[in-house]
Ligand code: ADP
């Protein structure tokens with residue numbers, strides 16, 4: 001199939017090197033290298049994104065706005081084929097081609113607090129530059145993606161229908177999630193509070209969705225499939241989830257999961273550098289809550305997937321999603337312990 005797609009862009013497959021690329025969990029990604037240039041070819045995961053055309057439309061509207069208002073901003077969008085299409089429909093699904101950002105790399109864990117600052121600043125900059133963009137112009141590419149109330153209900157449903165073995169193994173994790181239901185209640189207060197606006201939110205600020213240069217400076221954000229109207233807690237929360245700990249969601253030795261408070265301060269400084277003058281005082285009051293919100297939601301999503309036999313995230317070994325859920329619950333416990341200290345750092 002790739003051999004049929006590349007010629008649509010004037011690329012000769014025989015003269016290209018095509019390699020699977022990156023550690024994304026959702027789409028299929030290849031790096032295509034030709035004599036003259038590098039590209040990222042992607043097959044959109046249609047089990048997750050039912051309407052890839054909506055993503056394409058969103059990206060094109062954001063691009064038009066940014067080109068008009070902030071032409072200096074590096075916005076990575078799909079290249080058009082020889083007929084002008086930025087999304088290719090085939091019998092095997094939807095494909096798109098991006099320019100490869102040369103001399104860039106992504107990280108799966110952060111080793112320096114400066115990287116956390118850079119990444120947080122890139123995501124903050126993205127929302128800040130789009131502050132004037134009318135959020136109603138964006139399609140909802142994943143309905144209820146970060147709706148914690150619904151995620152909790154889906155999780156309860158997954159518990160109800162799980163196999164007896166998976167349910168038994170998950171007993172303690174299920175109890176922990178139920179005992180921390182107050183995190184859902186706070187989310188309900190946020191959605192009911194009109195002082196907390198819907199903004200242009202990336203919704204997947206995990207660390208491998210930002211590109212760095214060879215000096216570890218942030219270049220730009222990528223993976224724009226989930227850019228939708230949302231709350232800032234989604235973006236800041238996923239930064240806390242993926243930048244604070246020295247070990248990431250794949251770590252099976254939970255003693256390595258920690259909260260690096262200096263990285264927390266770097267996230268705060270980087271994000272606020274861009275969004276400090278945009279966020280309302282009410283929003284700022286939820287900065288620390290955002291970490292609990294997102295880590296808890298990710299634990300729920302991994303555990304629900306384990307209980308539903310790994311239909312969403314897949315599983316590379318027996319119990320993979322169970323382990324990821326336990327990992328995230330450990331992270332949440334460490335975060336809750338660190339909360340008073342985090343509060344003192346930004347008060
Ligand atoms: P997924 O939705 O599966 O996470 P991504 O769009 O994040 O897919 O792409 C997967 C990985 O490919 C990224 O983490 C990054 O390492 C790399 N990548 C994606 N787009 C580009 C690009 N334009 N230039 C360089 N690398 C990229």
Ligand code: GN1
Pocket residue numbers: 023024025026027048204206209223226249298
């Ligand atoms: C997925 O696509 P990727 O790998 O950047 C997921 C995120 C999860 C993350 C967990 C559309 O992100 O919501 O937080 O995995 N994206 C989707 O690693 O479900």
Ligand code: MG
Pocket residue numbers: 024025208209223
């Ligand atoms: Mg990604």
